[in-house]
Structure formats: C-alpha cells, structure tokens
Amino acid sequence: DQQVKQNSPSLSVQEGRISILNCDYTNSMFDYFLWYKKYPAEGPTFLISISSIKDKNEDGRFTVFLNKSAKHLSLHIVPSQPGDSAVYFCAASEAGNQFYFGTGTSLTVIP
Amino acid sequence: DVKVTQSSRYLVKRTGEKVFLECVQDMDHENMFWYRQDPGLGLRLIYFSYDVKMKEKGDIPEGYSVSREKKERFSLILESASTNQTSMYLCASRRDRLQGYTFGSGTRLTVV
Numbered sequence: 001d002q003q004v005k006q007n008s009p010s011l012s013v014q015e016g017r018i019s020i021l022n023c024d025y026t027n028s029m030f031d032y033f034l035w036y037k038k039y040p041a042e043g044p045t046f047l048i049s050i051s052s053i054k055d056k057n058e059d060g061r062f063t064v065f066l067n068k069s070a071k072h073l074s075l076h077i078v079p080s081q082p083g084d085s086a087v088y089f090c091a092a093s094e095a096g097n098q099f100y101f102g103t104g105t106s107l108t109v110i111p
Numbered sequence: 112d113v114k115v116t117q118s119s120r121y122l123v124k125r126t127g128e129k130v131f132l133e134c135v136q137d138m139d140h141e142n143m144f145w146y147r148q149d150p151g152l153g154l155r156l157i158y159f160s161y162d163v164k165m166k167e168k169g170d171i172p173e174g175y176s177v178s179r180e181k182k183e184r185f186s187l188i189l190e191s192a193s194t195n196q197t198s199m200y201l202c203a204s205r206r207d208r209l210q211g212y213t214f215g216s217g218t219r220l221t222v223v
Contacts, residue, residue, distance in 0.1 A: 002153075009151070034211045041120070043201055043214035044154075089153060096208025098144065098169065103153035 003027050004092050006102035014110050019077040021105050023090035026071065030092040034099065035064060035075050038087045047088075048075070080109045114138070115215035117202050123221045130189040132218050134202030142205045143185035144212065145169075145177065147198040154201065160185055192222045 005024045013019045021035075031052040036044035050057040050064045050073065057064050063076045077084055087106045091099040118133040136143065142161050146154040146169075156169030158177040166177050174196060178186045185204075189196055199219050203212035 004153075006153075036214075041217070041219070043115070043117075043203075043216045044212075045214070046211050049211055091154075091211075098156055098159055099212065100156075101146070101154035103151060 002103070003030075003100045004090060004102040006088075006090060006105050008105050009103070010106045010108070012108045012110060013080045015082060016079045019075075019080045019084065019107055019109070021075040021077075021088050021090075021107065023073045023075075023102050024071060025073075025092050025100075027092070027094065027100075028068075028071065029094040030100075031095065032093050033064070033066060033073050034091045035062075036089045036091065036101075037084075038089065038104070044089060077107075080107075082109045082111050085109050115202055115204050115213050117200075117215040117218050119218050120216065121219045121221075123223060124189075124192050126193060126222055128189075128192045128222075130192050130220070130222075132187040132189075132200055132202075132220070134185045134187070134204075134215055135183050136185075136204040136213070137183065138204075138206070138213075139182065140204035140206050140213075141182075142207065143179065144203040145175075145185065145187045146201045146203065147171070148201055148217075149198050157187065189220075192220075194222050196220065197222045 035047040038044040087104045093099045144159040145157040160179045176188045202215040
C-alpha cells in the first residue's frame with residue numbers, strides 16, 4: 001500500500017505565479033521528508049528537506065510546509081520559472097530508514 | 112560533489128537473459144539503494160545495502176538479486192529478464208541514515 005501519495009499527477013502554472021505541490025503520507029512515524037526534482041532521462045536531484053521538528057523550511061524560491069497533524073506536506077515555488085518544469089517527488093522516512101516515494105507530480109510552467 | 116555513476120543509460124535485452132546493472136559511487140557512502148521508476152507508480156525500492164556484503168529486500172525484490180562486494184559498487188541482477196521488468200532503474204547512495212539520497216542518472220532498460 002502506498003505510504004506516500006501525491007494525488008495530482010500534473011500541474012500547470014503560469015510563469016511568475018506560485019506553484020503548490022502537495023503530498024500526503026499515512027505513517028505517523030515518518031520524521032524526515034524530502035522533495036526531489038526529476039528531468040526526463042536524468043536521475044532525481046535533491047531540492048529541499050524538512051524534519052518533523054519544524055513546520056517550515058525555506059531555500060530561495062522553494063519552501064516546504066509540514067502539517068504533522070494532517071500528515072501533509074507541500075512544496076511552494078515562488079515565482080515559478082519555465083526551468084522548474086519537471087516531475088517532483090516527495091519522499092518520507094522513519095528514523096533514517098529507507099525513503100518511501102510518492103508517485104510524482106509533473107509540473108509545467110507556461111512562459 | 113558526490114557522484115553516483117550507472118554504467119549504462121540505455122539497455123535492450125531479450126526475455127530470459129541475465130542482466131547486470133552496475134552502480135558506483137565515489138564518496139565512501141555506507142548506504143546504497145536500487146529503485147525502479149514506472150509511470151503512475153513512482154519510485155519503488157527493490158533492494159538496499161547498509162554495508163559491504165550486506166543486503167536487504169525492499170518492497171519489490173521478486174525477480175532481482177544484488178551484490179555488494181566492495182563499498183563503492185552495488186550491482187542489481189535480473190536473473191531471467193522478463194518484459195514486466197522494462198523500466199527506469201535508479202541507483203542511489205547516502206553517507207548514513209541522517210542524509211538524503213544522491214541518485215545516479217538512471218538506466219532505461221527495455222526487455223523484448
């Protein structure tokens with residue numbers, strides 16, 4: 001059963017606007033979360049992380065929010081750029097064990 | 112920067128062949144992982160290794176085996192390739208449990 005879910009397979013956003021990518025998880029023991037970005041024919045690259053002791057982490061245009069009670073995290077990209085067009089995966093782990101990945105959201109930023 | 116190198120970007124193999132996918136990392140990482148990525152299914156863990164000679168099954172190990180004779184190299188073996196093993200295979204490594212993964216570029220395997 002999928003422990004990490006990304007319910008939106010795709011998202012289109014105008015350049016300059018905000019992109020919001022969502023991720024839900026079922027295991028309340030997950031305590032470390034990552035977002036990866038993947039271009040076609042390339043491996044995923046690390047984007048941003050958050051641990052369960054925080055509810056927000058920011059890095060430039062990227063911010064990740066964690067709502068532990070709702071078992072939900074989101075990635076905000078502001079402002080969105082055409083180069084952000086890629087597939088985004090969220091991942092979660094418990095106590096440093098292996099990461100469980102979501103199914104991915106394909107983001108298209110329209111110039 | 113850590114580099115994770117997968118030996119082939121694209122492979123085409125015939126049903127029943129034994130297939131070796133090689134992965135090498137250059138930063139003395141303890142942990143290594145093999146995932147496959149399929150549309151609508153995300154990344155699914157096949158096998159992982161926390162140390163040399165050590166291996167653990169992931170979520171979908173059937174039809175696969177692995178070898179980790181040296182710390183830097185983690186090989187995925189398809190004992191008898193089948194068409195349902197056509198996929199993108201991704202190798203990843205990390206220094207220890209406090210880190211996220213560094214991925215290789217992936218191997219697109221097609222079994223015909």
